[in-house]
Amino acid sequence: MTISITALSVIVIIATLVASLTPILLIALFIRDWKKGCLW
Amino acid sequence: MTGLDDPILPTSIAWGLLAAFSVLWVVLGWWLGRRNKTAEDHMLAGRNVGLALATATAMATWVTANTTMTAPQLALQLGVWGMLGYSLGALGLILFAPLARRIRELMPEGFTSGDFIRLRYGKFTWRVFLVVSLIYAFGWLVSMAMAGGVLINALAGIDYRVGMTVILTVCVLYTLLGGLRAVIGTDFIQTVIIIAGAAFIAWLTIDKVGFEAIHFNLMEERPELLNLLFPAAIMFLFNNLLFGVGEIFHSNVWWSRAFAFGRNVGFRAYLFGGLLWLPIPIVAGFIALATPALGLNVPAADMVGPLVAAEVLGLTGAIVVFIVVFAALASSLDSLLAATSDLVTRDIYRGHIRPQASEQHQFHATKVIVVLLGLVTWLAASYRGELPIVGSLAELLYFTGAFVASAIWPIVAGLYWQRANPQGAAWSMILGSGIGLASYFLIGFYVAALVGAAVSLAVMVLSTWLMPRPFDWGRLARPDGEVAA
Numbered sequence: 001m002t003i004s005i006t007a008l009s010v011i012v013i014i015a016t017l018v019a020s021l022t023p024i025l026l027i028a029l030f031i032r033d034w035k036k037g038c039l040w
Numbered sequence: 041m042t043g044l045d046d047p048i049l050p051t052s053i054a055w056g057l058l059a060a061f062s063v064l065w066v067v068l069g070w071w072l073g074r075r076n077k078t079a080e081d082h083m084l085a086g087r088n089v090g091l092a093l094a095t096a097t098a099m100a101t102w103v104t105a106n107t108t109m110t111a112p113q114l115a116l117q118l119g120v121w122g123m124l125g126y127s128l129g130a131l132g133l134i135l136f137a138p139l140a141r142r143i144r145e146l147m148p149e150g151f152t153s154g155d156f157i158r159l160r161y162g163k164f165t166w167r168v169f170l171v172v173s174l175i176y177a178f179g180w181l182v183s184m185a186m187a188g189g190v191l192i193n194a195l196a197g198i199d200y201r202v203g204m205t206v207i208l209t210v211c212v213l214y215t216l217l218g219g220l221r222a223v224i225g226t227d228f229i230q231t232v233i234i235i236a237g238a239a240f241i242a243w244l245t246i247d248k249v250g251f252e253a254i255h256f257n258l259m260e261e262r263p264e265l266l267n268l269l270f271p272a273a274i275m276f277l278f279n280n281l282l283f284g285v286g287e288i289f290h291s292n293v294w295w296s297r298a299f300a301f302g303r304n305v306g307f308r309a310y311l312f313g314g315l316l317w318l319p320i321p322i323v324a325g326f327i328a329l330a331t332p333a334l335g336l337n338v339p340a341a342d343m344v345g346p347l348v349a350a351e352v353l354g355l356t357g358a359i360v361v362f363i364v365v366f367a368a369l370a371s372s373l374d375s376l377l378a379a380t381s382d383l384v385t386r387d388i389y390r391g392h393i394r395p396q397a398s399e400q401h402q403f404h405a406t407k408v409i410v411v412l413l414g415l416v417t418w419l420a421a422s423y424r425g426e427l428p429i430v431g432s433l434a435e436l437l438y439f440t441g442a443f444v445a446s447a448i449w450p451i452v453a454g455l456y457w458q459r460a461n462p463q464g465a466a467w468s469m470i471l472g473s474g475i476g477l478a479s480y481f482l483i484g485f486y487v488a489a490l491v492g493a494a495v496s497l498a499v500m501v502l503s504t505w506l507m508p509r510p511f512d513w514g515r516l517a518r519p520d521g522e523v524a525a
Contacts, residue, residue, distance in 0.1 A: 001267065002259070002263065002267055003120050005251050008120065008254075009251040011124075011322060012242070012251075013246070014319070015318075015322035015326075016239055016242045016246070016323050018316070019235050019238060019239040019319050019320060019323045020236075020243075022099075023235050026092060026095065026228070029091055030092040030096075033090040033092045033093070034092075038090040038302070039090045039092065039093060040089060040090065
């Protein structure tokens with residue numbers, strides 16, 4: 001049973017999209033914590 | 041064609057990157073740790089780390105050189121299931137989220153995972169746990185130091201021992217200067233660098249090679265890598281799941297963070313960290329599947345990631361992958377150095393050698409121990425390939441699988457099962473590790489954790505069922521409390 005091109009590409013593209021958005025999310029969280037004075 | 045004899049990154053650029061990032065991490069480590077005055081400051085960063093830094097440090101520590109280099113290696117060896125199986129390591133972080141909350145509730149003044157085992161199960165089980173935990177910590181440290189040397193050698197042709205020495209020295213230095221505060225602060229920047237870099241390489245690989253070419257060439261040359269019923273790969277998937285859970289549940293790297301994160305932060309940080317970590321091994325591992333399409337000769341499986349990136353992206357790819365893996369190495373090496381030195385300071389030095397050691401004494405001891413750990417790791421990593429068990433990064437990593445998986449059930453039972461049997465906890469680790477290790481040599485690296493966890497579960501359940509031992513949870517709130525031998 002072989003994985004199709006479509007399945008392979010869907011898995012990889014979703015993973016890459018999430019990974020691309022993660023740094024933005026982390027920086028937004030950092031700014032929020034910093035403004036609230038609860039970084040540490 | 042790219043191989044070891046043909047370095048991709050000019051040596052001058054590699055040295056420039058090494059110097060720039062080394063200075064950045066060390067200065068940042070010193071700056072973040074400049075206000076540390078006590079062992080508690082140094083070891084637990086003030087016990088009030090916020091969500092952003094907590095999530096990033098959970099992710100960064102779990103994105104190791106083993107993720108950025110072993111995920112491609114496993115994709116090359118086990119195909120689609122190799123990278124998907126590796127991504128299931130995220131479940132360890134996700135499942136640890138409720139445990140982190142419980143740990144913080146039960147032990148508001150705790151320091152190490154060893155504190156918990158000592159108070160919960162007594163001294164015999166504590167000593168067994170320390171052996172298991174230190175074997176794992178040392179295996180992980182050596183595998184990352186090795187990865188550092190391999191990376192620099194593969195990319196820039198710099199001697200393996202020289203590159204490994206530089207990376208290890210930098211991590212020891214800033215962990216020494218700033219403790220956990222330095223580790224967590226640098227982890228944030230390293231997480232952003234690692235994930236952005238890995239996503240950048242994946243997008244360009246998709247763009248330049250394409251799914252059709254990757255799929256077609258795999259079908260022609262390595263069809264087993266696309267096979268969803270690849271038996272060894274499916275076994276690996278479950279093994280990796282248990283391995284990841286075992287690593288996180290027992291290791292002081294994760295316990296020290298549970299103690300350091302602010303109240304109500306631990307659960308969310310581990311949950312978000314796990315969910316955001318899930319796609320990273322797929323992103324990092326996928327590029328190895330492009331190897332047949334690129335006609336690339338891979339001299340050693342654990343070098344496939346850097347080699348593919350450099351082949352596809354040229355000098356830019358080599359620079360990006362170099363920075364990403366350096367950040368990944370540093371983010372895990374520093375965490376492990378800090379957490380292991382805490383464990384050795386609290387549980388070996390203070391627990392066994394000098395029980396009356398003052399707070400200030402422990403503060404100094406933890407720094408000396410970081411340096412000693414660095415030295416021992418350097419010695420072991422210097423002999424890569426010359427030790428019988430240290431063949432590749434993946435093999436070394438999974439060698440420790442039997443040990444860590446055997447610790448899952450004693451930890452879970454200890455936190456939630458009031459009648460868990462202390463002797464049963466010790467024997468579940470001893471028998472789980474022993475039989476898991478036997479299966480590593482008799483069957484393969486991909487079953488060690490699976491067997492270790494199964495044996496450990498059976499011993500834990502059976503011993504508690506036959507000889508239950510009630511426990512007063514309140515004893516965990518006093519980390520310096522006495523326990524029965």
